[in-house]
Amino acid sequence: MATAEMQRANSQENAPRRRPISGPQKAAILFLCLGEKRGSSLMQQLDTEEIQHITRAMSGLGAISAEAVEEVMSGFSEEVTNGSGVHGSFTAAENLLRSLLPEDQVESILKDIRGPLKERDLWARFGSLNENVIANYLRNEHEQIIAAILGNVKTDVAAKVLPLFGKEKMQNVVERMIRMEAVPHHMMKQIEETLQADIINASAQPTKTExxxxxxxxxxxxxxxxxxxxxxxxxxxxxxxxxxxxxxxxxxxxxxxxxxxxxxxxxxxxxxxxxxxxxxxxxxxxxxxxxxxxxxxxxxxxxxxxxxxxxxxxxxxxxxxxxxxxxxxxxxxxxxxxxxxxxxxxxxx
CATH class of the missing domain: 1.10.220.30 (Flagellar motor switch protein FliG, alpha-alpha superhelical domain)
Structure with a gap:
């Protein structure tokens, strides 16, 4: 018995320390475990600011271990410890919000979660570039990235860019655009930061006409x-x-x-x-x-x-x-x- 306890103690000492879970993250895990239906009724009791904090935390959770879930809420330990935990994502947060809030309020919260780089200005400036410039920039990107980017520009811009890829690649990109769900927050942030550095800053140089x-x-x-x-x-x-x-x-x-x-x-x-x-x-x-x-x-x-x-x-x-x-x-x-x-x-x- 003593040996077993010592082994557990040594195991705990050698185990990597997990970062403490914040209050909004704990609430986000609770809502994920409750599911959309039960979580919706509970979230209706919160104000907009509280919803924003929880949704922001939920969108960045990623994979949550069963151990962490049990630590946050022991009352649901029987359900979560028999599985492999839960997974927080932007899609999960969006689905939960859409089940309980009006569309305009959902869009306002999601826009805030995505961060300042998701402001209309960046995508409007990117979409204002010549279609050949956009196509050449995207030509060597993975088709999923191309689909994510063209899904954020105006449809008339995407319609001009797509044919420039050729028939086969255009077909593949369009299929990915159709099947694609909400892009994960970390991926969208990385795409926007890359656009900001590679395209928008470069396009600040005036053209001959300008x-x-x-x-x-x-x-x-x-x-x-x-x-x-x-x-x-x-x-x-x-x-x-x-x-x-x-x-x-x-x-x-x-x-x-x-x-x-x-x-x-x-x-x-x-x-x-x-x-x-x-x-x-x-x-x-x-x-x-x-x-x-x-x-x-x-x-x-x-x-x-x-x-x-x-x-x-x-x-x-x-x-x-x-x-x-x-x-x-x-x-x-x-x-x-x-x-x-x-x-x-x-x-x-």
Whole structure:
């Protein structure tokens, strides 16, 4: 007897120490043992914050030994010690949540569990890459990884990427996408971290088109005299590139080419004295086009404001005109107005 006790003591001393189980992990093991039906009724008694803590712990449990389960809840020892323990996974946590909470609340909790890298921004930026770039990046990956990644981008993006793999590989990836359940948390985290390092950071470098647009925006905000002084040299040294940049330029004077109703929307949305200041420094033709876009009473009020405001500095005029241009671009991005840029490309035949 003494020998047996000594052997057990030695065995316990030599056994690797298990990490202590936290409170949320103990609760997660309890819910896993209770199962979805009984666990659902118990979880309904908890608040959202408690549910988040337990679900987060459940998604990262992995395999739990029968010994650990018995330690957490001796009341269920008869059931769990006859088996091989339980297994916590993201899928188990998701199934339990969906059985007791509304869909929008479930998605909010799952999004929080997956961590900050699962934010829409990362997948939106990845999905905005050219389909050939995405396909080349994924080409040598395991088909299961490809399926997991394409399952997180927009369907129109995935539809462009899949055919680039060839018929056989596309077939295999699509089958895996159909059969695939929720991706385990640790795998999803690793995929997202890899995307962040390999694709998103690299894509931060501007493309030629983006660089041209940036230079066009810069030239738009330069004083006209300064821009004219630069133009001669750029025309001689970089004729093709400078020509492409000038096509993307959109100046204050170009605003008069807009539909009068769109121009009126721009004028109504600009705050403060920006509008009268901008028009004080505009050409006579541009000023008249702005005024004609307004109804009679608004036009008269604007004229009176311009006449009573006194002299304005050139710097103030440039700043005011830049404000109108920036606001016009915002409205155009929202599809509220249409800018007169590259209209020859939209010519109807």
């Amino acid at each position: 660089l041209h647009q940036r230079m066009a925006d810069l030239f738009n905000k330069l004083d006209r005299t300064e821009f004219d002084a630069l133009s001669d040299g750029l025309e001689d040294r970089l004729p093709e590139v400078f020509g492409a940049i000038k096509q993307k330029m959109f100046t204050f004077e170009d605003l008069v080419k807009m539909d009068p109703r769109d121009l009126a929307k721009v004028m109504r949305g600009v705050a403060g004295n920006y509008l009268p200041t901008a028009l004080r420094g505009a050409s006579k033709e541009a000023r008249e086009a702005f005024l004609q876009a307004l109804p009679g009473r608004s036009r008269d009020m604007l004229i009176e404001e311009m006449e009573t405001m006194g002299a304005v500095r050139r710097r103030e005029v440039r700043e005011a005109q830049a404000q109108l241009l920036d606001y016009a671009r915002v409205l155009a991005e929202e599809d509220t107005i249409r800018l007169p840029i590259n209209e020859e490309e939209d010519e109807m035949f």
